[in-house]
Amino acid sequence: MFALAVAGLASITGCGNTYRPVVTAINPVGPAAQPQKFAIVVSTTGTTSPGLATIVDFAGDTVLITASIGVSPYYFATNAAGNTGYTLNGDGSITSFDISTSLLSSQVLQTTLxxxxxxxxxxxxxxxxxxxxxxxxxxxxxxxxxxxxxxxxxxxxxxxxxxxxxxxxxxxxxxxxxxxxxxxxxxxxxxxxxxxxxxxxxxxxxxxxxxxxxxxxxxxxxxxxxxxxxxxxxxxxxxxVVPAGATNPIKLIDPQTGLPGTAPLWADFALTRNELVVANAGSGNTPGTVSIINIPLCNATALPTNPNCDPTNPADATGFGQVLANIPVGLNPRMVAVLSDATRAYVVNQGDSTVSVVNLTTNTVTKTIPVPATIHPNFIAVIAGTPTGKVYVTSPESETMTVIRTDTDVVDTTIPLQGKGVMVRTQP
The missing domain is CATH 2.130.10.10 (YVTN repeat-like/Quinoprotein amine dehydrogenase)
Known part of the structure; x- marks a missing residue:
């Protein structure tokens, strides 16, 4: 048997060639990698102690770093590029910091007004x-x-x-x-x-x-x-100077239903739809609303109705200022954020601790998402992504941030903050 085996091996290796197994590459499968973007959350730990800036990884929903900032922060903003953060603090100071996964408390800068x-x-x-x-x-x-x-x-x-x-x-x-x-x-x-x-x-x-x-x-x-x-x-x-049939200021009355939009307090753009999406607080005892306002300026398709359109100072196109719908949402809505593809808007409702999902094609609420871990939420931000984007929700009464997936419109996870949520911003 051994002689037969040796003979067989000789017949394979005879001619001086060395044969190696062939490895066939397999194309990778699964979703594409998410972009490296961050949600940046500011929280407060008390009226006399430093607040916290927490940087959360968009793809993995993990806390990457937390740094101390000014005492009792109450307002947070970022620059347009999303790489610098600014807070107003209860001690009359402003803190500024680079949005980085290597951020240290010693790198946070402070100015006093x-x-x-x-x-x-x-x-x-x-x-x-x-x-x-x-x-x-x-x-x-x-x-x-x-x-x-x-x-x-x-x-x-x-x-x-x-x-x-x-x-x-x-x-x-x-x-x-x-x-x-x-x-x-x-x-x-x-x-x-x-x-x-x-x-x-x-x-x-x-x-x-x-x-x-x-x-x-x-x-x-x-x-x-x-x-x-x-x-x-x-x-x-x-x-x-608005077109005939419109008013300035725009009255938030739905022309179809007569439903009013009461107490507007926030707005965001649905850019690809030429619409302004306005969150209306309502009375606090009845559901608030979202007003959808048509805001097209003259362009190549609107020029026939705007023959004197000046590209540097365009006139309002026909229909500008028209309220397309007033959509009932939850109790005491505080803020609205629109996805970059303008398909949906997310409204945070402080009165009943929910997020309303508004379909901007049908102008209807398609889902109401409870966020019980984020009690009485008041701030919301979104990041686009593939296969899913994320919606981030904070509350001044909660030490957690709720994360909602935009592909399923369900709560994905909650993230501990070590302090009460002030505001969350996302990178563009």
Missing amino acids: IAGANPVSIFPQSTNSYIPEPGRNAVAVLLGTPPALKQELPIAAGFSPVYVVGNSTGSRAYSINQAVGGGNGQVAAIETTSNTLSSTIPVGATPVYGVMTADGKRAFIMNQGDNTVSVLNVQTNALD
Whole structure:
């Protein structure tokens, strides 16, 4: 038997060739790798102790690093690129930090504002950061790293600044100012290249929030006191001249059902649909709503109805300002976030601890997701991805953040924060 085996081996290896087994490559299967993006959460651990910035991996839903920031943070924003974070803190300071998985507490920078400023929000622009200061009736302008106070822009007597709306590259931003005694507010135009105020424009009652289109053509102001949205033409620095059949400010009344949108307080863009999605708080005792507003400007397809369209200052297309629907959602909605493909919007409802999923094609709520681990949620952010995106939800009463998958619209996991959630932001 051994001789036969040797003979057989000789017949294979005779001719001097060495044979090796052939390995056939197998194409990889399974979903593509998720992009490396982060959700950044700020939480507070008490009124006298440092807060925390927690960086969460989008793909794995894991905490990558946590660093100490300012004392009792209450507002959090990032720059447009999503690589720098800023917090306003209860001790009157501002902290800024790089959004990095190697972030150390010692790398967090701190700036102190003038005493009594009582800052309420921060808008980081490309070179400037703007902070409304109700306590000084001014908007602070900060420059550099860390941001340092360079000047204050005074707001007219009888008004109090609450928010600055703009975009990262715009030459003009607006300070949203409420009337001190109630009634109609105003916006003050900030020329960002010179950091001067150029004009004031009247808006509706009790304005609270605003958004500006990425091209800097229009800005929209949420007037909570009279259930309207004011439209600004940023090029002309004036109230927008809307087409026949529309009003400015836009009245949040569904023309089909007569259902009103009450107390608008947040908005986001459904870019590919040319729509503005507005969250309306409602009365607190009945479900709030989401208003879908048509906001097309003249373009190649709209030119026949806008023969005098100027590409640098486009007119509103036919249908601009029309309320397409008012969609009932949960109790006391606080915020809305739209997916980048504009298929759905997610509304966080503080009153019943749910998230409403709004289909923007049918303008209906397709699912209501309970988030009991995040009690009375008030802030939401989204990241697109393949095979799934993520929705992040925080609450000032919870030490956890809820993560929802967008492919199934179910809760994927909850993430411990070591503190009460303040806000969550995501990278673009």
